[in-house]
Amino acid sequence: MPSSVPPSFRELLGDCTESAVHLEMRDAYAVDYESGPFAAWRAGYRHDPTDRASWWRPWLDLVAETVSRGVSIRRARIVSDPVSEYIRYEHSGTFTNVAAGEQVRWLPRRQASDIALPGNDFWLFDGRVVQWNHFAGDGSSQGPEVTDVPGAVKLCAGAFETVWERALPHDEYTIR
Structure with a gap:
């Protein structure tokens, strides 16, 4: 990437x-257990x-x-089975992503054992730029990193397509 200042997510998507x-x-991301949307969901609120x-x-x-x-x-989301409370929360609200136009699929982690996966969550834009999403152990964001290194792009593209082929569409994936 020629610039020393990486593009923002909005710019990459734009x-x-x-x-x-x-x-x-991940099975959980940083959430506020005391207030906010996750706490409301835990208390019974549903969209x-x-x-x-x-x-x-x-x-x-x-x-x-x-x-x-x-x-x-x-x-695509790779999830443990049985799923975590956080994944239950994500699943219950994913219909909003679908309504906006996202396609979403779910893959139980056991079905991903033989897939070469990168070490971090990522976005891949037009098959040429990767934005890694780095997280701490508690799920808090450690910030993004953007790269167009061909090996990273190839790894992410291959991993995503393999996961996508195996995963179930949101409307077919049920939480047990």
């Missing part, structure tokens, strides 16, 4: 012309699919705008 794929491999205004948010606007430009956005 520059996409064909595809953005996202692989998530009402018929009340779009109550759950539509800036991320979903960005997805819808990107998809309307003809860019395919696919997200």
